[in-house]
Amino acid sequence: MTDSALDLMTDFINATTDESDAMGFARDAADELGLTAPDELTASFLTTISSSYCRDKSAVVVSPSACVSGLAILAGMGPNGHVTCIDTEAIHQRVARQAFTAANIRSNQYRFLPSRPLEVMTRLAARSYSLIYAEIAPADASTLVDEALELLEPGGLIILADILLDGTIANPARKDRDTAAARRLDESLREREDIYLSRLPLGAGMVLISRNEDAPTS
Template sequence: MSDTTFNALSSYISGTTDTPPELTNARSDAGEFGLVVPDEITGSLLSTLAAGAVASDSAGAIAVTPAAGVVGLYLLEGLGERGHLTCIDPEAEHQKQARATFTAAGYRPSRFRFLPSRPLEVMGRLAHGSYQLVYGDMRPSDLKAFITAAWPLLSDNGVLILADCLLDGTLSDDTRRDRDTIAAREADEHVRQMDGALVTRLPLGAGMTILTKRPAPSS
């Protein structure tokens, strides 16, 4: 697919996607904080993946991102009435805004919770195998540690989403030896070698990686 075709398709999809006012406001709020948020195409995929996660009476998702207001709306839409969302971010102001956003969108407080903590510190205290989806928007230097912390939390067939983890494809440039590129390259190599993971990499945002946790073989 040529760049022209890709851009034309992206423009068409974005231009014909209905955006509710709550999402428009959440994007505006994120902009005031200087936060990067998923575009409409990426957001639609998040909703679809969250919908696929609702396989039980109590589907759980985790969003580790400062832009929880935007990401959370997409995930909650997909989770439906049976799902609940845990948002993790150390910045209380981000979470305060996200809480107001979810409430304005009509979501009951029982559908979401906020943990104002450093993600890698609090994730180790969450129940293993209890979540069907984990979304992470992490610094490259924290990617491998985040993957290690998130993977045990997923149930069988659960999905781990790494946002903007491929740094716009600069990982392929062997001359790039800066710290972020090296860390992102190592994380990408790590996920491609993980046992029991179905890995999908997509040219969305700065590069998205999706890992699906395969059930362990029965003995």
């Protein structure tokens, strides 16, 4: 598929995806705060994934724009699903809470941890989460993956959003810190035998990771 064809298809899907009023509020709030949020295509993907992996289970959302990503995930989780949202900024969490309330999501279906992700994830219960979604700097992504794998229950899934940087990792002339870190992450993930890996052209490039339960342990 050519780049123009992919762009045309993406634009069509985004334009014809219906979203709730609560999601509209969340997108407007994210824009006002200058946050990069998942587009309509990606948000609908997250809802579909959560309906399969997280029905009445638990998820972790590491994202400044949890108002959008968290809402998309909660939409597919069912009445007994629960999301832990991790972000350092109180205003981001306040907006997410408002979006969840607008969507009639009960307050016992989510919690907010105002902490640095790599510091607080080590304190979460191991093998207790069916989905971990993260928007994180490439330099921190490798450590986050290791922490997230410890938190996944069997059959769980890690989603790294926008981590392929719109494909700039394929450009050898790009040597800036973020691109170099994303390139190292991509190479290291492809070399691992203890995970299953899929890379998708969603957003700026999404990576899906699940644990290979049959991999030999060291």
